[in-house]
Structures are given as structure tokens and as C-alpha cells.
Amino acid sequence: MARRPMVAGNWKMYKTAEEGVILVQDLEPLVSRLWNEVEIVVCPPYTALKSVSTVIELDRLALALGAQDVHWETEGAFTGAVAPRMLVDLLCDYVIVGHSERREHFGDTDVTVNKKAHAVFAAGMVPIVCVGESLETREAEETESFVRTQVRAAIEGIAAEHASKLVIAYEPIWAIGTGRTPTPESANDVARTIRATVGATFDQSAAMSIRVLYGGSVNPENAGRFFAEPDIDGALVGGASLEAESFAAIAEAAL
Ligand code: 13P
Secondary structure, eight states: OOOOOOOEEEEETTOOHHHHHHHHHHHHHHHGTTTTTOOOEEEEHHHHHHHHHHHHHHOOSSOOOSSSOOOOOSSSSSOOOOOOHHHHTTOEEEEEEEHHHHHHHOOOOOHHHHHHHHHHHTTTTEEEEEOOOHHHHHHHHHHHHHHHHHHHHHHOOOOOOHHOOOOEEEGGGGGGGTTTOHHHHHHHHOOOOOOOHHHHHHHHHHHHHHHHEEEESOTTTTHHHHSSSOOOOOOEEEEGSSSSSHHHHHHHHOO
């Protein structure tokens, strides 16, 4: 089955609402003709979601919207947190779950990542589950087993009908924002392991349907080499998603 590539921009803690609107208005004309082939997703910070959502909706921009995190409860006394249905209300289709920065700085664990993945599906959205090893793990040659464990934990108990929609981003921590990347071949080896793990948990059809993204220092120069790998279906892009031209060039490479 042919998988539609996805190129998703994780804006992290950059861009006010106004700056975000300008970015999507600059971006969309550069990428709109790709839409049938490539799904392009922007993930602004919470405070820009409403404005970006409104401009996507009113101007009928060919972009999908994602959030960067979510709480797993439907509502409650959780100061500072945002519930899945609040993101649905803003027309989010996707939620990034378990980014290494959330795991490192905000205490996300395999257990909470799993809860968030469940909550996102329950609300009718799709999680972009992030996994990836530290440099220490890579040097110990434990990348594959580490990532397999992270994937198994994240998808535990997910309903079979949701499994095929999963998006899993392989982001080696040491490649994020550093300008360093694994070789495309070695990223593909991990992507294949991710796919096989989903296959072992669910079935072959789910394994072949899920989209596996590569993330970590993706730029217009290197993107095409990752996208040429058979098990890599796109990218989760940080820094290079903050400018329309560079993000558009990466999306173009996914064609
Ligand atoms: P960079 O593209 O800036 O390395 O960030 C990758 C990332 O963390 C995307 O989620």
C-alpha cells in the first residue's frame, strides 16, 4: 500500500500568534500544489493554534494542524495543561506526543506517552509519537532495542482500528538541533525496526500502513536522501520549519 508522505513542522517554543499566521500565509502558496501527494502539517505552540487554525480554515489553506503536546485527561484540575477536546475544537488533526524535549524537561515517560497516545486517538486525532536514543545509547549499540521498547510502550493497548493511522517519528536525541544526523541507511534501519515492532504488536497490514518520519537536523540539502529510504515516509522538522522557504523545500523533496 502506498503511504502518503508527511512533512511536519514542529515550531517548538517559537512564533507568536501573529508570526505564526505570517509563516503559514508565506508557506502555503509554496506547497499547495504538493498537497495531493504530501501531507504538510504545522505544529505551532498552543498560543498560536487558534490564529493559525482560523487562517487555515478561512483561507482554505492546504495545511494540516497539529499541537505539540496534550494532557491525557478529558478535563480537570491540571493547571497549565490542555485537554484533547480543546485541540479538536481548534481543528487539530495531529498531536506530537513524547518528544524527547518533553521527556527530558517535563517528565514525560513511556507510561504518560502511552496515556497521551490513547487520549489523542479517543478524541479523534492522530498522535505523532516520538522515539529516539541518546548518544550514549547509540554508542553502546543499543539503539534498536531502546527504540523497540519505546515503541512497544507507546502503543500498548491501542485499538487495532487505530493502529494503522499511527505516525511515529524517529528522532535520535543527538541529532536534534545539532547539525549531525545518522546516515539515511542507519535511520532506515531504525525505521524498519519501528515498523516491525508495530507489526509484531498488531499485524503486517498495520506495519505497512503506519507512517514513520525521520527527525533531527533535517534541512533542504539532506531531506531527499532520507525520503529515498524505503521505510522513511517523511520528516518531523524543527529549525528548518520556522522559515517558509526552507520548510517548503523539504516538503518538495518528499514528492
Ligand atoms: P531540528 O530539525 O531543529 O533538529 O529539530 C528536530 C525536532 O526535534 C523536531 O521535532
